[in-house]
Amino acid sequence: MRRASVMLVAALLGLLALAGVLPAQQPPIRLGLAAAVSGGSAASGEAIKRGLSIALDEVNARGGLLGGRKLELVVRDDEGNPQKGVTIARELVEREKVAAVFGGLHTTVALAQVPVWHELSTPYVGTWAAGTNITQNGKKPNFVFRVSANDDEVDKFLVRYAAEHLKRGKPGLLLENTAWGQSNETGLTKWFAERGVKAVGVEKFNWNDPDMSPQLLRLKQGGADVVMLVANAPEGAQVVKSKAKVGWEVPIVSHWGISGGRFAELTGELSDGVVFVQTYSFFGKQNARGEAVLKALKDRFGVKGPEDATAPVGTANAYDALHLVALAIEQAKSADGAKVRDALEDLKAEYAGLIKTYKRPFTPEQHDALTERDYLMVVWKGGKIVPVH
Amino acid sequence: MIIQLLVSGLALGSMYGLVALGYHMTWATSRTLNFSQGHVVMLGAVVAYGVHVAAGWPLAVAVIATLAASAAFGLVVERIAVRPFFTAGSPVWLLSTIALGIIVENVAMVTFGKDARAFPSTLALKPVFLLGAGVYPQELLLPLAGVVLMGGTQLFYHRTFYGRQLKAVAWDREAAGLMGIDVPRAVATAYALSAVLAGVAGVLLAPLLNVSPTMGTLIGLKAFAVAILGGLGSAAGIVVAGFLYGLVEALVAGYVSTGAREIVGFALVIAMLTVRPWGLGGRRPTRRV
Numbered sequence: 001m002r003r004a005s006v007m008l009v010a011a012l013l014g015l016l017a018l019a020g021v022l023p024a025q026q027p028p029i030r031l032g033l034a035a036a037v038s039g040g041s042a043a044s045g046e047a048i049k050r051g052l053s054i055a056l057d058e059v060n061a062r063g064g065l066l067g068g069r070k071l072e073l074v075v076r077d078d079e080g081n082p083q084k085g086v087t088i089a090r091e092l093v094e095r096e097k098v099a100a101v102f103g104g105l106h107t108t109v110a111l112a113q114v115p116v117w118h119e120l121s122t123p124y125v126g127t128w129a130a131g132t133n134i135t136q137n138g139k140k141p142n143f144v145f146r147v148s149a150n151d152d153e154v155d156k157f158l159v160r161y162a163a164e165h166l167k168r169g170k171p172g173l174l175l176e177n178t179a180w181g182q183s184n185e186t187g188l189t190k191w192f193a194e195r196g197v198k199a200v201g202v203e204k205f206n207w208n209d210p211d212m213s214p215q216l217l218r219l220k221q222g223g224a225d226v227v228m229l230v231a232n233a234p235e236g237a238q239v240v241k242s243k244a245k246v247g248w249e250v251p252i253v254s255h256w257g258i259s260g261g262r263f264a265e266l267t268g269e270l271s272d273g274v275v276f277v278q279t280y281s282f283f284g285k286q287n288a289r290g291e292a293v294l295k296a297l298k299d300r301f302g303v304k305g306p307e308d309a310t311a312p313v314g315t316a317n318a319y320d321a322l323h324l325v326a327l328a329i330e331q332a333k334s335a336d337g338a339k340v341r342d343a344l345e346d347l348k349a350e351y352a353g354l355i356k357t358y359k360r361p362f363t364p365e366q367h368d369a370l371t372e373r374d375y376l377m378v379v380w381k382g383g384k385i386v387p388v389h
Numbered sequence: 390m391i392i393q394l395l396v397s398g399l400a401l402g403s404m405y406g407l408v409a410l411g412y413h414m415t416w417a418t419s420r421t422l423n424f425s426q427g428h429v430v431m432l433g434a435v436v437a438y439g440v441h442v443a444a445g446w447p448l449a450v451a452v453i454a455t456l457a458a459s460a461a462f463g464l465v466v467e468r469i470a471v472r473p474f475f476t477a478g479s480p481v482w483l484l485s486t487i488a489l490g491i492i493v494e495n496v497a498m499v500t501f502g503k504d505a506r507a508f509p510s511t512l513a514l515k516p517v518f519l520l521g522a523g524v525y526p527q528e529l530l531l532p533l534a535g536v537v538l539m540g541g542t543q544l545f546y547h548r549t550f551y552g553r554q555l556k557a558v559a560w561d562r563e564a565a566g567l568m569g570i571d572v573p574r575a576v577a578t579a580y581a582l583s584a585v586l587a588g589v590a591g592v593l594l595a596p597l598l599n600v601s602p603t604m605g606t607l608i609g610l611k612a613f614a615v616a617i618l619g620g621l622g623s624a625a626g627i628v629v630a631g632f633l634y635g636l637v638e639a640l641v642a643g644y645v646s647t648g649a650r651e652i653v654g655f656a657l658v659i660a661m662l663t664v665r666p667w668g669l670g671g672r673r674p675t676r677r678v
Binding site for chain 1: 390393394397400401404498503504505506507514515516518521523524525597598599601603604606607608638639642643647648650651
């Protein structure tokens with residue numbers, strides 16, 4: 001008797017599930033992250049993961065998408081290696097069945113993955129790598145989107161600041177000796193040329209170089225009146241330390257590599273006055289989303305405050321990117337890659353995000369949601385990042 | 390400009406020389422090297438950071454703890470990455486020491502974190518100016534430490550009983566063994582001392598280079614070039630070669646181009662290996678028939 005009733009209940013539950021009455025049975029929508037989460041750039045991958053997780057929890061707390069389907073994040077490590085990047089791109093789509101993928105820091109990896117997204121009809125949203133031709137890749141339809149900076153736009157922004165705000169006409173370029181440095185050498189040279197200005201010197205350095213004084217001396221001898229810097233925090237720190245050693249009072253205008261909170265720790269008061277570009281800053285007054293993200297960073301990841309949030313742009317970009325993809329899935333009424341891509345390109349809903357309010361962020365021609373107009377010039381001051389007005 | 394380049398070059402060179410002395414230590418005793426010398430420098434800096442900056446112990450205590458940790462690591466390297474292959478006459482220690490270094494780097498990434506952190510020192514806050522050329526006081530400690538440690542190792546080898554045992558092992562391992570010298574212990578001691586030198590370098594470099602799991606890699610590589618230039622068998626040659634290498638780097642970067650710096654530096658090493666493979670300060674090996 002007892003056994004029969006158990007079976008009856010089970011059968012009833014089964015019928016209900018088949019009829020779709022029990023909502024908990026819905027499969028989740030899976031989203032991928034393909035980024036460097038180990039090695040020297042691991043902090044960037046971690047920052048992106050934080051931004052994605054915070055936004056994902058918000059969406060799930062609202063009840064998920066497409067009538068109750070929860071979002072789920074699948075993370076794969078590209079190790080900063082393009083070959084590995086291609087392998088995990090396939091794995092995410094073919095094995096893990098993700099609806100869309102978010103990308104990491106390395107331009108080289110992102111470029112290698114472009115054909116894969118196209119072939120597998122899976123939308124990809126870059127959250128960091130700034131290489132210009134990642135989004136401008138010549139593919140039709142283009143499955144690659146970006147909520148991050150774009151080197152070409154950044155260079156335009158930095159050049160305008162040096163020329164118009166600082167009124168400098170003799171720039172010296174100081175770049176890291178990598179593909180990223182190379183890409184910015186091209187951009188900076190191009191945008192300075194637009195204004196009839198030619199750099200008085202172009203100097204490079206390697207990762208972990210201990211002393212930058214020879215490079216700075218060469219720029220100084222060349223008569224530079226502003227240094228355009230493309231460096232990450234450790235090398236950027238050595239640059240300002242060497243600059244003090246050389247005894248050269250010159251403004252530094254920098255790409256966003258020195259944005260990590262530790263730059264100030266590494267340089268002390270020497271960092272004061274160094275200006276650089278950001279897509280977003282957790283310092284200063286925050287909008288409602290900023291408050292919420294900071295609180296989540298604190299509660300979930302033990303981040304003590306904005307100065308403790310390493311690689312903050314990764315978190316901010318990823319947060320907005322996930323919300324934009326969520327809106328696209330709702331609009332497409334499907335988690336099918338091609339449909340989500342079409343929806344992204346023609347997003348109807350307005351999204352009041354962390355970085356800005358997005359109104360039709362992407363078009364068939366424009367796959368960068370953020371452009372020069374959305375960037376923010378900030379300055380290091382007493383160990384804090386303050387917007388430049 | 391020239392004065393600044395000279396000062397910068399000498400500071401850089403003493404850094405290389407200091408790290409390169411560690412290669413000399415083990416080579417002189419066992420004809421083997423810890424190829425992860427740069428990683429030991431990093432280990433020293435990370436331990437010092439943990440004890441002094443994070444845990445807040447006084448600097449003197451932190452230095453002692455760091456040197457003890459370095460010595461212990463040197464013993465581990467010798468025991469698990471060198472001895473098994475060395476006694477079998479196999480050159481696999483080349484790879485196994487590198488592998489151990491990579492492991493240490495990754496452990497540091499997990500425990501210490503990937504970010505570079507500052508190691509505060511009052512000697513590295515503001516540069517002082519000599520004849521118009523800036524230098525951080527901390528940088529002036531490096532050549533001092535280099536010369537003192539070089540002198541110290543020489544005294545140890547030539548004037549102490551135990552040092553002479555190590556020298557004897559270097560000359561002829563079998564004969565030394567027959568004379569009652571504990572050869573494995575001598576080699577282990579050399580590894581511990583070599584790691585201590587690297588640990589000292591780590592503590593001295595931490596305020597200048599900042600502390601990070603990758604801080605030692607490039608320095609270790611260049612220090613190896615310096616050790617080849619100076620002669621692996623000669624402590625004095627290594628210190629002099631360090632200064633030379635630093636000067637060449639600074640001058641080439643200043644007057645030719647930054648890109649040419651590494652090319653000239655490593656070309657020098659190849660030239661030295663061709664012309665005088667025993668290095669600046671080394672002696673031509675006598676061939677025994």
